[in-house]
Amino acid sequence: MDVESVAAELFGLLPSEFTAARDEYVARARKAGDRELAAQIAALRKPTLAVWTAGLLARRRPKEAEGLLVLGEALRTAHRTLDAAQLRRLSHDQHVVIGRLARTARALAAEAGQTVSEPVLHEVEQILQAVLADADVAAQWKAGRLAKAPDAVRGFTGLEPLPGAAPPRRTQPRPAEPETERHQAPAPGARAGQARRKRLEAARTEAAEALAEAGRLEAGQATAKELADRAATAVAAAEKDVTAAAQRLETARAASTDANARYREAGRAAAKARTRAETAARKLEKLTGAEG
Structure with missing residues (x-):
């Protein structure tokens, strides 16, 4: 045991x-005299329901889990290389894939006897988003050792661009300046370069966030369409049930009307039979008295 x-x-x-x-x-570890192992096991924290649900994918659907990891690596590479076309395609893919995998995870949880609510499902989606954005989180998730939900992530803005994907930054120290020039203001060209780099960095961040937001909105639209289709199906089924219930009610009413008519007819027939019986009894009594 380890x-x-x-x-x-x-x-x-x-x-x-x-x-x-x-x-x-x-x-068991303490009974075996292994205090270190006992302490390590005791330190294991119970996963939240969302973390456990997300972990079902890694444990029970390894191929789909691997596909998510590959997508995450592609997204991180696209952000580092500032590949706009790739970012647009993958940003859309990531939200579609996350939505699909989150629903798969909820289905797996249901099979295991655990209900997952809509708020928990949203947490599962956030965890899978963190798996895409953070290689360390991805490794823990793949190994089935993710115990708590990682911090929520927004886009991939923390990734540094690869060399050549952004203007090169100064890597060599400035030459020593004369003492009299060290506190002079930067040259106009240097100031312009710094401003340009800041504008480029801001534009790059804005573009990445805009692409991510577009992907989220597209995925939200797809989810809304799916929910609308489900609702329409439910309405159609309910209308069908209502129609069937109305037909059953009409049939029951007709049967009740027929049964009541039969009951009244049976009552009338019984009354007539009773009258005939009483008439026959009186005749018999008269005949018997006359013979006496």
Whole structure:
């Protein structure tokens, strides 16, 4: 028994089962006299429901998980190289893929007996976004060792461009200046270069954020369309149920009317039979009295 194998088992359990199973392993390690292992296992934290749900993809759908990791690497490369065409295509892809994988994760959770609400599903999407943006988070997620949700990310603005993708920055120290010139204002050309670099950096950040926002909006539109289609299907099914219920009600009403008519007819027939029986009884009584 080691902490890696124990962690792999614990993170695969339902969140509600995590603590009891972890404590049992801690007790076993202490009983075996391995205090260090017991401390390592005790330090394992129960994952949140969103983290556990996102982790189901890495554990149960490794091929799809690998596809997400490949997309993340492509996106990070596109941001470093400032490849606008690639960024536009991949920014759209990332939101479509994240939405699809989040729904897959919720389905896997349902199969395991765990309900995932819409707010939790949104957290799952944020976790998968962090997997795309951060290689370290991606590694933890792939290994099934992600215990808490990473900080929410917005775009890929923290990535440095590769050499040649942006104006080169000064890497050599300035030549030593005479003492009398060290505090002089920068030359006009230097100031213009600095301003241009700042404008370029601001434009690059704005473009990356705009591309990411466009992708999010497109994915939101696709999600809204899917929800609208589901709602329309539900309405059609409900209308069908209402129609069927109305038909059943009409049939039941007709049956009730027929049954009531039969009941009244049976009552009338019974009354006539009773009258005939009473008439026959009186005749019999008269005949019997006459014979006496």
